[in-house]
Amino acid sequence: MEPTLPWTGIHALTQYPEFCTTGLSQTQGRYAVTADMVAPAWMHSQITAEQYDSWSAEQCAGIEIVDGMVVVTPSASIRHNRLARFLANGLELAAGADWNADTDFDVRLQDVPLTNRRPDVVVYRADRIDTLPMRPEYVLLVVEVVSPGSETTDRVVKADQYAQAGIAFYWRVEQAATGVPLVYTYVLDPASRSYRDGEVFTGIVKSTVPFVVEIDLAAV
Numbered sequence: 001m002e003p004t005l006p007w008t009g010i011h012a013l014t015q016y017p018e019f020c021t022t023g024l025s026q027t028q029g030r031y032a033v034t035a036d037m038v039a040p041a042w043m044h045s046q047i048t049a050e051q052y053d054s055w056s057a058e059q060c061a062g063i064e065i066v067d068g069m070v071v072v073t074p075s076a077s078i079r080h081n082r083l084a085r086f087l088a089n090g091l092e093l094a095a096g097a098d099w100n101a102d103t104d105f106d107v108r109l110q111d112v113p114l115t116n117r118r119p120d121v122v123v124y125r126a127d128r129i130d131t132l133p134m135r136p137e138y139v140l141l142v143v144e145v146v147s148p149g150s151e152t153t154d155r156v157v158k159a160d161q162y163a164q165a166g167i168a169f170y171w172r173v174e175q176a177a178t179g180v181p182l183v184y185t186y187v188l189d190p191a192s193r194s195y196r197d198g199e200v201f202t203g204i205v206k207s208t209v210p211f212v213v214e215i216d217l218a219a220v
Contacts, residue, residue: 049111053133060106068113074149083145083173083181083220084120090205090215091123091141099140099211100126107142108133109165117158120145120173123210136165140210143171163188163195169210170195173217181217185209 046068052060064071076084084103092101101123109115116133121143128138142162144154154172162170170186183205185198199207203218 046113049108049114052114052116064106064118065114065116067115073118074147076145076147079175079220080120080145080147083175083217084143086217086220087143087145087171087173087205087215088121091121091143091213094213094215095123095211098126099123100129106133107139107165108135109161115161117142117161119143119158119162121171123169136162136167139167141169141171142167143173145173146175159186159195164193166190166193181220183217 047065047070048068052065062073062075064073081103088101088103092099095101101121103121104118105122106116106118107122109117119142121141122134122139123141124134125138125140128134131138144150144158146154159170159172166188168188170188172184172186174182174184176182180203183201185200185207186195187198187209188194189196198209201207203216205213205215205217207213
């Protein structure tokens with residue numbers, strides 16, 4: 001039950017033509033999509049953790065799994081990726097030897113039904129660098145950089161999922177019209193498994209939790 005990688009478009013079809021048995025025509029060595037193209041069965045049924053874990057890193061790139069269903073994530077802008085990398089670098093520098101901060105890898109929120117999210121930045125225990133899949137109990141902080149089309153997911157859906165999974169801190173970065181990012185911080189209430197509002201930073205993040213950190217996002 002491997003994915004056809006439809007999110008990479010025609011290039012995926014030329015690399016994995018065996019997954020699309022109808023709807024493709026070949027002209028001068030290139031495949032073209034026709035109107036009667038049939039979507040593969042895996043897009044319409046839940047997948048298990050075991051099935052997902054058998055896929056390659058390339059097949060898992062650009063997707064998340066929510067309640068067992070594949071969710072294709074849109075390509076991020078250069079500014080989005082730079083913000084995430086800038087935050088990860090600043091957080092890792094401030095966190096000390098016990099914590100790592102990295103971008104673009106799965107956090108397994110639950111096994112059944114399978115839910116994997118891929119936060120823009122994850123601060124996790126350094127001694128778990130080789131642990132796959134990464135579990136919420138090893139994660140201290142997740143950061144999402146909001147992009148057009150991800151507003152509701154990042155502001156509501158993911159915040160609730162991360163809180164239910166017990167991740168202690170959540171930051172949401174909004175790319176304001178002024179060009180200076182706004183960073184909304186949230187702290188977990190363990191009793192209700194929901195986040196309560198923390199500080200809001202404009203441009204310069206200067207926080208004492210989960211550790212002392214200062215990051216000037218206006219420099220991005």
